[in-house]
Amino acid sequence: MLKAERNFDVSIDLFDHLPAPYGLVRYGVAPDHPRIKGIITALREVLDRGDIRIFGNVRFGRDLTLDDLQQHYHAVIFATGAVRDAPLHIPGVDLEGSYGAADFVSWFDGHPDVPRTWPLDAKQVAVIGNGNVALDSARILAKHVEDLMVTEIPANVAEGLAASPVTDVHVFGRRGPTSVKFTPLELRELGELRDVDVIVYDEDFDYDDAAKAAVSGNKQVFVIDKVLQQWRQRALRQAQEPDAPKASRRLHLHFFAKPLEFVDDGTGRVGAIRYERTKSDGAGGVVGTGEIRELPVQAVYRAVGYFGSPLPGVPFDEKFGVIPNHEGQVMIRDEETGEPRQLYGVYATGWIKRGPVGLIGHTKSDAMETVKHVINDLGNWWQPEHPEEEAIVELLESRGIRWTDLDGWHRLDEHELALGEAEGRVRIKVVPRDEMVDLSRGEA
Numbered sequence: 001m002l003k004a005e006r007n008f009d010v011s012i013d014l015f016d017h018l019p020a021p022y023g024l025v026r027y028g029v030a031p032d033h034p035r036i037k038g039i040i041t042a043l044r045e046v047l048d049r050g051d052i053r054i055f056g057n058v059r060f061g062r063d064l065t066l067d068d069l070q071q072h073y074h075a076v077i078f079a080t081g082a083v084r085d086a087p088l089h090i091p092g093v094d095l096e097g098s099y100g101a102a103d104f105v106s107w108f109d110g111h112p113d114v115p116r117t118w119p120l121d122a123k124q125v126a127v128i129g130n131g132n133v134a135l136d137s138a139r140i141l142a143k144h145v146e147d148l149m150v151t152e153i154p155a156n157v158a159e160g161l162a163a164s165p166v167t168d169v170h171v172f173g174r175r176g177p178t179s180v181k182f183t184p185l186e187l188r189e190l191g192e193l194r195d196v197d198v199i200v201y202d203e204d205f206d207y208d209d210a211a212k213a214a215v216s217g218n219k220q221v222f223v224i225d226k227v228l229q230q231w232r233q234r235a236l237r238q239a240q241e242p243d244a245p246k247a248s249r250r251l252h253l254h255f256f257a258k259p260l261e262f263v264d265d266g267t268g269r270v271g272a273i274r275y276e277r278t279k280s281d282g283a284g285g286v287v288g289t290g291e292i293r294e295l296p297v298q299a300v301y302r303a304v305g306y307f308g309s310p311l312p313g314v315p316f317d318e319k320f321g322v323i324p325n326h327e328g329q330v331m332i333r334d335e336e337t338g339e340p341r342q343l344y345g346v347y348a349t350g351w352i353k354r355g356p357v358g359l360i361g362h363t364k365s366d367a368m369e370t371v372k373h374v375i376n377d378l379g380n381w382w383q384p385e386h387p388e389e390e391a392i393v394e395l396l397e398s399r400g401i402r403w404t405d406l407d408g409w410h411r412l413d414e415h416e417l418a419l420g421e422a423e424g425r426v427r428i429k430v431v432p433r434d435e436m437v438d439l440s441r442g443e444a
Contacts, residue, residue, distance in 0.1 A: 001371050001374070002049075002051065002052075004368075004371050004372070004375060006375050008378070011051075011389060012051070012052045012053070013052075013053045013054075013055060013073070013392065014047075014052055014053065014054050014055065015055045015058045015060065015064065016054065016055070016056045016057075016058065017057070017058065017059045017060065018056060018057070018112065019056045019057040019112070019404045019408075019412070019433060019436040019437050019440055020056060020404075020409055020412060020413075020436060020440075021043070021047060021054060021056065021409055022040050022043055023081065024081060025037055025039050025040055025043070026040070026109070027105075027106060027109045027110070027111045028105060028109065029109070030105070030108070030109070030136045030139070030140060031108065031109065031148065031151035031152050031153040032139075032140075032143070032147075032148055032151050032153075033136075034151070034426070037152075047406060047409075048406070053389075053405065053406070054404070054405055054406045054409065055392075055396065055403045055404075055405065056403060056404035056405070056408070056409070056440070057401070057402060057403050057404050057433070057436075057437055057440075058396065058401060058403050060080075060311060060312070061311060061312035061313070063396070063399065063401045064395075064396075065312065065313060066312070066313040066314060066346075067313070068395065070345065070382050070384065071384055071385050071386055072384050072386050072387060072391055072392045072395070073382065073384055073387070074345065074381040074382050074383075074384060074387070075345045075346070075347065075374055075377075075381050075382060076345065076346055076347065077328075077347040077348065077349055077370060077371075077374065078311065078314065078323060078330075078346070078347070078348045078349075078352055079348070079349045079350045079352065079367075080308070080309070080311060080350075080352045081306075081308070081350055081351040081352055081356075082306035082307055082308040082309070082321060082351040082352065082355070082356040083102060083106075083306065083309060084100075084102060084306065084307045084308070084309055084321075085100030085101060085102040085103065085302055085304070085305075085306065085307065086304050086305035086306060086307040086321075086356075087307070088128065088259075088302045088304050090259055090260060090261055090262070091260075091261040091262070092261050092262030092263060092264060092270065093262060093302070095262050095264055095268060095269060095270045096268055096269045096270070097119075097122065097262075097269045097270035097298055097299045097300065098262055098270055098299075098300045098302065099299065099300065099301050099302065100301075100302055101127070101129070101133050101134065101136075101137045101301045101302055101303035102133070102306055104118070104137055104140075104301055105133065105136065105137065107157065108140050108153070108157050108161075109429075110153075110154035110156075110157065110429040110430075110431045111431075112431055112432060112433035112436060113433065116156045116431065116432075117156070117160060118157075118160050119299075120160055120161065120163065120164035120165075120166070121164075121165065121298070121299075122165070122166060122297065122298035122299035123165050123166060123167050123168065123298060124166075124167065124168045124170070124295075124296055124297045124298055124299075125141055125166055125168070125169045125170065125297055125298070125299045125300070125301065126169075126170045126171075126172060126273045126295070126297040126299070126300045126301070127141070127169060127170065127171045127172070127300075127301045127303055128172050128259050128300065128301065128302050128303060128304060129171075129172075129173065129302070129303030129304050129305075130171070130173030130174075130175065130179075130180040130181055130182060130255075131180075131181040131182055131303060131305070132181070132182045132183060132186050133303045133306075134171055134173075134182070134301075134303035135171070135182050135186045135187065135189075135190065136186070137301050137303055138169045138171050138190075138251055138301075139189065139190060139193065139251075140161070141164070141166055141169050141301075142166065142169045142193060142196050142249050142250075142251045143193050143196065144193075144194060144195060144196075144249075145158055145161040145162045145164075147193070147194055148161070149425065150424075150425060150426070151425070151426065152416075152420065152425065152426055152427040152428060152429055153429075154428065154429045154431050155428060156431060166249065167248070167249055167250065168249070168250045168251075168252065169249070169250070169251045169252065170252045170254060170273075170295060170297065171251070171252065171253050171254065172254045172257045172259055172273070172275060173253075173254070173255050173256075173257065174256070174257060174258040174259075174278055174286060175255065175256070175278070175285075175286050176204065176207075176211055176255050176256055176280055176286070177200075177204060177205065177211075177224070177225065177228050177255050178207070178211040178214040178215055178221050178224075178225060179214070179284065180224060180255075182224075183220070184220060184223040184224050184227065187224055187227050187228075188227055190251055191227065191230075191231065193251070195247045195248050195249060196247050196249045196250065196251055197238075197246060197247040197249070197250045197251070198231050198250075198251050198253070199231075199235055199250055199251065199252045199253070200228055200231045200232050200235055200252075200253050201235075201252075201253075201254065201255075202232060202235070202236065203256075204254070204255040204256055205228075205229070205232055208280045208282055209282070210280060210282055210283065210284055211280060214284075228253075231253075254275075256277055256278045256279060256280075256286065257275045257276075257277065257278070257293075258275055258276045258277075258278050258286070258288065259273060259274075259275050260274045260275055260276055260292070261273075261274040262274075262300050263294065265298075269298070270297060270298060270299060270300050271296065271297075271298065272294050272295060272296045272297060273294070273295050273297050273300060274292060274293070274294045275292070275293055275294075275295070276288050276289065276290070276291065276292055276293075277289045277291040277292075277293065305356055306351070306356035307321040307356070308320075308321035308322050308323075308351065308352050308355070308356070309321075311323070314330070314346065315330060315331065315332050315343065320355055321355065321356075322348075322351075322352055322353060322354065322355055323348040323352050323353065324340070325347075325348045325353055326340075326342070327369050327370070327373060328347050328348055328349055328353055328366075328369055328370030328371075328373050328374075329342050329343075329347060329370075329373050329377070330342070330343045330346040330347060330348055331343065342377075342380075344377065344380040344381070344382070345380070345381055345382040347370050347373065347374055348370065349363070349366050349367050349369075349370040350363050350366060350367070353366060353370065354366060402437050402441065404436075404437060404440035404441060405440075408439075408440030408441055408442075409440060411439055411440055411442060412430065412436060412439045412440045415430065415439050416428060416429055416430055
């Protein structure tokens with residue numbers, strides 16, 4: 001918005017329901033991925049330029065409403081993303097020991113709104129999904145906690161992972177190895193885990209013409225196949241050397257495996273996963289073979305995607321988990337005609353606009369598209385009664401909202417870095433929300 005060509009001045013306030021900025025980069029990227037978290041450096045430059053105000057720890061729908069925004073601003077852009085797990089409709093999904101990977105990621109990333117503890121009591125674990133979140137979950141479960149201590153992993157997470165008795169993590173994908181959604185870098189990392197054997201199964205590599213074409217015609221698929229084939233050959237060699245030393249933990253990749261049911265162990269807990277072997281249909285999809293298998297596990301992590309959440313007073317598409325929109329312009333149904341029309345002044349960008357697909361870089365072009373419409377809609381903007389900058393501050397103060405600002409983030413940032421430095425680490429995250437707010441506001 002600040003860089004766009006326009007013939008008017010702009011004042012931007014950024015509201016975040018968390019006390020600290022950077023959302024998904026801070027709370028959705030695994031702690032052992034410092035390269036991706038480095039994106040914060042670029043985002044920091046945007047915030048530190050001085051012409052954007054941050055109001056953290058402000059919850060839309062509770063602390064501020066859409067009517068409040070309309071009284072103080074000319075337009076609002078919602079960039080609230082997708083934080084819930086997409087549903088998986090199979091029997092046993094509600095058993096104890098069945099977890100959403102989104103919740104697990106929030107826990108190991110120190111999100112302030114999830115419990116401090118996580119039930120890590122399973123020796124055999126299943127992870128459902130073939131995307132990067134599935135690999136992140138599997139990697140954190142299988143990785144020895146000592147190898148995470150150089151990262152910003154919170155103390156309560158390190159303590160929980162240290163007590164985990166896990167020996168085997170099984171990752172299930174219903175399609176074949178050439179149809180996975182994770183990136184080569186994420187996959188390659190699995191083979192670098194200390195004292196963890198990555199195991200693939202020879203039966204999954206009988207490629208048909210469609211799979212062979214994918215390998216030869218797509219560089220990313222080619223690299224993924226190369227990594228998997230190396231592990232395949234290693235597994236064959238290990239099978240011929242039964243006396244060779246083995247790792248204390250194993251990470252299994254199962255392809256052509258469609259989950260059918262999480263099996264009750266008789267006490268209301270997950271005791272096994274039942275799945276069907278699939279095969280390629282020759283057109284990029286799969287069909288069932290009728291062969292049913294069952295594998296003992298005591299926990300299942302569902303990493304089948306994210307799903308957006310509705311916002312009070314804002315239109316929402318329950319089927320797709322997004323705010324209904326046209327290129328970022330929020331749409332509603334006309335009560336008289338039933339036809340969609342624009343809800344002026346309200347816009348969307350990111351995952352809440354297009355669904356939870358694409359990596360962080362995709363949000364850039366997404367935002368440019370939305371901002372183009374914001375600027376072009378100038379004649380239809382809201383006409384606020386109190387647009388002056390101090391008015392929103394007075395409103396928050398009158399409601400007793402303990403909001404945090406950019407200086408507060410700097411204070412919290414410096415505190416976390418100091419905690420890390422004392423233990424020879426990059427940072428140690430502060431997890432409790434109240435403590436984050438106290439530190440940010442200089443009230444600790």
